Amino acid sequence: MAFQFSVLLTLPVLIVMTGWWSLTVLPLAWLYHWVSFALTGHMIISHDRRSWIPHEILYTIFFYTTYITPHFWGAQHIQHHKHRDTERDPQSPDYLGWRTFIAFYDERLTDKRTMVKHLRTTISQFYVKYYTWLLLPPVLLSILVPVDLFLMLYAVPASMSFTIATTSAWYSHQNYEPVERFPAWANWLFSGETRYHARHHDNWRYCEPNTEFLLRSSEIQGYNHPV
Numbered sequence: 001m002a003f004q005f006s007v008l009l010t011l012p013v014l015i016v017m018t019g020w021w022s023l024t025v026l027p028l029a030w031l032y033h034w035v036s037f038a039l040t041g042h043m044i045i046s047h048d049r050r051s052w053i054p055h056e057i058l059y060t061i062f063f064y065t066t067y068i069t070p071h072f073w074g075a076q077h078i079q080h081h082k083h084r085d086t087e088r089d090p091q092s093p094d095y096l097g098w099r100t101f102i103a104f105y106d107e108r109l110t111d112k113r114t115m116v117k118h119l120r121t122t123i124s125q126f127y128v129k130y131y132t133w134l135l136l137p138p139v140l141l142s143i144l145v146p147v148d149l150f151l152m153l154y155a156v157p158a159s160m161s162f163t164i165a166t167t168s169a170w171y172s173h174q175n176y177e178p179v180e181r182f183p184a185w186a187n188w189l190f191s192g193e194t195r196y197h198a199r200h201h202d203n204w205r206y207c208e209p210n211t212e213f214l215l216r217s218s219e220i221q222g223y224n225h226p227v
Protein backbone atom coordinates (compact mmCIF):
# COMPACT_ATOMS: atom_id res chain seq x y z
CA MET A 1 0.00 0.00 0.00
CA ALA A 2 2.81 2.38 0.90
CA PHE A 3 4.54 1.67 -2.40
CA GLN A 4 1.32 2.03 -4.35
CA PHE A 5 0.66 5.52 -3.03
CA SER A 6 4.20 6.76 -3.37
CA VAL A 7 2.92 7.85 -6.77
CA LEU A 8 0.91 10.62 -5.12
CA LEU A 9 4.15 12.16 -3.94
CA THR A 10 6.53 11.27 -6.71
CA LEU A 11 4.54 12.22 -9.80
CA PRO A 12 4.24 15.97 -9.00
CA VAL A 13 7.89 15.98 -7.93
CA LEU A 14 8.83 14.38 -11.22
CA ILE A 15 6.87 16.93 -13.28
CA VAL A 16 8.53 19.80 -11.39
CA MET A 17 11.98 18.25 -11.86
CA THR A 18 11.82 17.27 -15.51
CA GLY A 19 8.77 18.95 -17.10
CA TRP A 20 5.53 17.67 -18.52
CA TRP A 21 7.22 15.25 -20.91
CA SER A 22 7.78 13.10 -17.83
CA LEU A 23 4.14 12.06 -18.33
CA THR A 24 5.60 9.42 -20.63
CA VAL A 25 5.35 7.43 -17.38
CA LEU A 26 1.71 6.83 -18.35
CA PRO A 27 2.28 4.35 -21.20
CA LEU A 28 4.98 2.74 -19.08
CA ALA A 29 2.49 2.32 -16.21
CA TRP A 30 0.08 0.65 -18.66
CA LEU A 31 2.84 -1.70 -19.85
CA TYR A 32 3.86 -2.59 -16.29
CA HIS A 33 0.25 -3.29 -15.39
CA TRP A 34 -0.18 -5.59 -18.36
CA VAL A 35 2.97 -7.62 -17.73
CA SER A 36 3.08 -7.52 -13.95
CA PHE A 37 -0.59 -7.82 -13.01
CA ALA A 38 -2.72 -9.01 -15.97
CA LEU A 39 -0.10 -11.58 -16.98
CA THR A 40 2.03 -12.51 -13.98
CA GLY A 41 0.08 -11.76 -10.79
CA HIS A 42 -3.18 -12.91 -12.29
CA MET A 43 -2.74 -15.66 -14.86
CA ILE A 44 0.62 -17.14 -13.80
CA ILE A 45 0.86 -16.71 -10.02
CA SER A 46 -2.86 -17.05 -9.27
CA HIS A 47 -4.14 -19.31 -12.07
CA ASP A 48 -1.16 -21.55 -12.86
CA ARG A 49 -0.87 -20.61 -16.54
CA ARG A 50 2.54 -20.71 -18.23
CA SER A 51 4.18 -18.02 -20.35
CA TRP A 52 6.89 -18.30 -23.00
CA ILE A 53 8.67 -15.48 -21.12
CA PRO A 54 10.91 -16.96 -18.37
CA HIS A 55 8.97 -16.96 -15.11
CA GLU A 56 12.01 -15.81 -13.12
CA ILE A 57 11.87 -12.52 -15.05
CA LEU A 58 8.10 -12.18 -14.66
CA TYR A 59 8.14 -12.89 -10.91
CA THR A 60 10.89 -10.29 -10.50
CA ILE A 61 8.85 -7.66 -12.34
CA PHE A 62 5.78 -8.59 -10.27
CA PHE A 63 7.64 -8.38 -6.97
CA TYR A 64 9.14 -4.97 -7.73
CA THR A 65 5.77 -3.50 -8.64
CA THR A 66 4.00 -4.77 -5.51
CA TYR A 67 6.52 -5.77 -2.79
CA ILE A 68 4.03 -8.55 -2.03
CA THR A 69 5.17 -12.18 -1.97
CA PRO A 70 3.72 -14.36 -4.77
CA HIS A 71 2.25 -16.93 -2.35
CA PHE A 72 0.25 -14.23 -0.57
CA TRP A 73 -0.93 -12.63 -3.80
CA GLY A 74 -2.06 -15.96 -5.27
CA ALA A 75 -3.82 -16.96 -2.03
CA GLN A 76 -5.61 -13.63 -1.90
CA HIS A 77 -6.78 -13.87 -5.50
CA ILE A 78 -7.98 -17.48 -5.26
CA GLN A 79 -9.88 -16.53 -2.10
CA HIS A 80 -11.55 -13.83 -4.22
CA HIS A 81 -12.57 -16.46 -6.78
CA LYS A 82 -13.84 -18.98 -4.26
CA HIS A 83 -15.85 -16.44 -2.25
CA ARG A 84 -16.45 -13.62 -4.71
CA ASP A 85 -18.86 -10.88 -3.65
CA THR A 86 -19.35 -12.32 -0.17
CA GLU A 87 -18.01 -11.28 3.24
CA ARG A 88 -15.08 -13.62 2.67
CA ASP A 89 -14.03 -11.92 -0.57
CA PRO A 90 -10.80 -9.96 0.11
CA GLN A 91 -11.55 -7.42 -2.63
CA SER A 92 -15.32 -7.02 -2.76
CA PRO A 93 -16.14 -3.33 -3.25
CA ASP A 94 -19.66 -4.03 -1.94
CA TYR A 95 -18.30 -5.21 1.42
CA LEU A 96 -14.97 -3.40 1.68
CA GLY A 97 -15.65 -0.19 -0.24
CA TRP A 98 -12.59 2.03 -0.69
CA ARG A 99 -10.33 -0.51 1.04
CA THR A 100 -10.41 -2.54 -2.19
CA PHE A 101 -8.92 0.44 -3.99
CA ILE A 102 -5.99 0.82 -1.58
CA ALA A 103 -5.09 -2.89 -1.57
CA PHE A 104 -5.99 -3.35 2.09
CA TYR A 105 -5.35 -7.06 2.18
CA ASP A 106 -6.46 -9.00 5.24
CA GLU A 107 -4.32 -12.05 6.02
CA ARG A 108 -7.42 -13.94 7.25
CA LEU A 109 -9.01 -13.60 3.79
CA THR A 110 -6.51 -15.79 1.96
CA ASP A 111 -6.88 -19.29 0.58
CA LYS A 112 -4.64 -21.48 2.73
CA ARG A 113 -4.55 -24.32 0.22
CA THR A 114 -3.08 -21.97 -2.41
CA MET A 115 -0.51 -20.73 0.10
CA VAL A 116 0.65 -24.26 0.88
CA LYS A 117 0.77 -25.16 -2.82
CA HIS A 118 2.89 -22.08 -3.61
CA LEU A 119 5.26 -22.63 -0.72
CA ARG A 120 6.16 -26.03 -2.17
CA THR A 121 7.68 -24.25 -5.19
CA THR A 122 11.25 -22.97 -5.19
CA ILE A 123 10.36 -19.65 -6.76
CA SER A 124 7.72 -18.75 -4.14
CA GLN A 125 9.96 -19.95 -1.30
CA PHE A 126 12.67 -17.65 -2.62
CA TYR A 127 10.55 -14.52 -2.11
CA VAL A 128 9.65 -15.49 1.45
CA LYS A 129 13.17 -16.50 2.43
CA TYR A 130 14.98 -13.49 1.00
CA TYR A 131 12.31 -10.83 1.35
CA THR A 132 14.47 -8.39 3.31
CA TRP A 133 17.48 -8.82 1.03
CA LEU A 134 15.28 -8.24 -2.00
CA LEU A 135 14.53 -4.75 -0.75
CA LEU A 136 18.19 -3.83 -1.17
CA PRO A 137 18.47 -3.53 -5.00
CA PRO A 138 15.89 -0.73 -5.36
CA VAL A 139 17.44 1.12 -2.43
CA LEU A 140 20.86 0.88 -4.08
CA LEU A 141 19.41 1.86 -7.46
CA SER A 142 17.79 4.94 -5.97
CA ILE A 143 21.22 6.01 -4.73
CA LEU A 144 23.27 5.08 -7.79
CA VAL A 145 20.92 6.09 -10.63
CA PRO A 146 19.96 9.76 -11.26
CA VAL A 147 16.81 10.33 -9.24
CA ASP A 148 14.70 11.57 -12.19
CA LEU A 149 15.49 8.43 -14.17
CA PHE A 150 14.80 6.22 -11.14
CA LEU A 151 11.42 7.87 -10.70
CA MET A 152 10.50 8.06 -14.37
CA LEU A 153 11.50 4.58 -15.47
CA TYR A 154 10.66 2.68 -12.31
CA ALA A 155 9.13 4.09 -9.14
CA VAL A 156 6.31 6.19 -10.60
CA PRO A 157 5.08 3.87 -13.38
CA ALA A 158 5.44 0.80 -11.15
CA SER A 159 3.39 2.30 -8.33
CA MET A 160 0.86 3.59 -10.86
CA SER A 161 0.54 0.10 -12.33
CA PHE A 162 -0.41 -1.21 -8.88
CA THR A 163 -3.03 1.51 -8.63
CA ILE A 164 -4.42 0.47 -12.04
CA ALA A 165 -4.66 -3.11 -10.72
CA THR A 166 -6.55 -2.13 -7.56
CA THR A 167 -8.80 0.19 -9.57
CA SER A 168 -9.57 -2.74 -11.86
CA ALA A 169 -10.44 -4.95 -8.86
CA TRP A 170 -12.63 -2.22 -7.40
CA TYR A 171 -14.33 -1.42 -10.74
CA SER A 172 -14.95 -4.90 -12.08
CA HIS A 173 -17.46 -5.99 -9.39
CA GLN A 174 -20.64 -4.08 -8.68
CA ASN A 175 -23.89 -5.02 -6.94
CA TYR A 176 -22.44 -8.32 -5.74
CA GLU A 177 -21.47 -9.70 -9.15
CA PRO A 178 -18.78 -9.35 -11.83
CA VAL A 179 -19.53 -6.55 -14.25
CA GLU A 180 -20.03 -7.66 -17.87
CA ARG A 181 -19.94 -4.40 -19.83
CA PHE A 182 -17.31 -1.71 -19.52
CA PRO A 183 -16.68 1.59 -21.27
CA ALA A 184 -13.83 1.64 -23.81
CA TRP A 185 -11.50 3.63 -21.53
CA ALA A 186 -11.75 0.95 -18.83
CA ASN A 187 -11.02 -1.85 -21.29
CA TRP A 188 -7.99 0.04 -22.53
CA LEU A 189 -6.68 1.00 -19.09
CA PHE A 190 -7.09 -2.47 -17.63
CA SER A 191 -5.44 -4.16 -20.67
CA GLY A 192 -8.79 -5.43 -21.91
CA GLU A 193 -9.34 -7.61 -18.87
CA THR A 194 -12.60 -6.10 -17.74
CA ARG A 195 -14.53 -6.90 -20.91
CA TYR A 196 -13.76 -10.56 -20.33
CA HIS A 197 -13.96 -10.46 -16.55
CA ALA A 198 -17.32 -12.17 -16.03
CA ARG A 199 -16.32 -14.98 -18.37
CA HIS A 200 -13.05 -15.39 -16.44
CA HIS A 201 -15.08 -16.03 -13.29
CA ASP A 202 -16.77 -18.94 -15.06
CA ASN A 203 -13.48 -20.34 -16.35
CA TRP A 204 -10.57 -19.31 -14.13
CA ARG A 205 -7.93 -19.99 -16.75
CA TYR A 206 -9.63 -17.90 -19.39
CA CYS A 207 -8.31 -14.39 -20.02
CA GLU A 208 -8.53 -11.63 -22.58
CA PRO A 209 -6.67 -12.05 -25.91
CA ASN A 210 -3.88 -9.50 -25.25
CA THR A 211 -2.65 -11.43 -22.25
CA GLU A 212 -3.36 -14.80 -23.86
CA PHE A 213 -0.81 -13.74 -26.47
CA LEU A 214 1.88 -13.79 -23.76
CA LEU A 215 0.84 -17.23 -22.54
CA ARG A 216 1.53 -20.68 -23.85
CA SER A 217 -1.52 -22.19 -25.48
CA SER A 218 -3.12 -24.70 -23.19
CA GLU A 219 -6.34 -26.51 -22.64
CA ILE A 220 -8.64 -23.86 -21.25
CA GLN A 221 -11.92 -25.10 -22.63
CA GLY A 222 -13.72 -27.29 -20.15
CA TYR A 223 -11.15 -26.54 -17.47
CA ASN A 224 -12.44 -27.47 -14.04
CA HIS A 225 -11.17 -25.07 -11.43
CA PRO A 226 -10.35 -26.32 -7.94
CA VAL A 227 -12.90 -25.76 -5.20
Ligand SMILES: [Zn+2]
Pocket (backbone or CB within 6 Å): 042, 046, 047, 077, 081, 200, 204
Ligand atom coordinates in the same frame (compact mmCIF):
# COMPACT_ATOMS: atom_id res chain seq x y z
ZN1 LIG B 1 -8.70 -14.55 -11.60
